[in-house]
Amino acid sequence: MTLTFLGQPYQSxxxxxxxxxxxxTGKYRGATVHFSAAxxxxxxxxxxxxxxxxxLH
Numbered sequence: 001m002t003l004t005f006l007g008q009p010y011q012s013x014x015x016x017x018x019x020x021x022x023x024x025t026g027k028y029r030g031a032t033v034h035f036s037a038a039x040x041x042x043x044x045x046x047x048x049x050x051x052x053x054x055x056l057h
Contacts, residue, residue, distance in 0.1 A: 015041070 001012040018039040026033045048055055 017041070 001014075002009050003012050004010075018041070019036040020039055022035050022037050024035040026035065
C-alpha cells in the first residue's frame with residue numbers, strides 16, 4: 001500500500017506481531033482478562049533515512 005507523509009509517498013510494510021499465550025489472568029472492571037505475551041522478532045536490515053540522510057537503527 002502506498003502512503004503519503006508530508007507530501008512524500010512511501011510503501012507501507014505491515015508486520016504481524018506473534019503472540020504466545022500465557023497462564024496469567026487479571027480483573028478489569030469486574031471482568032476476567034487473559035494476557036498474552038508478544039514474541040520478539042529478529043531485527044530486519046532496514047535502510048532508514050530522515051530528510052535525505054541515512055541512519056542505522
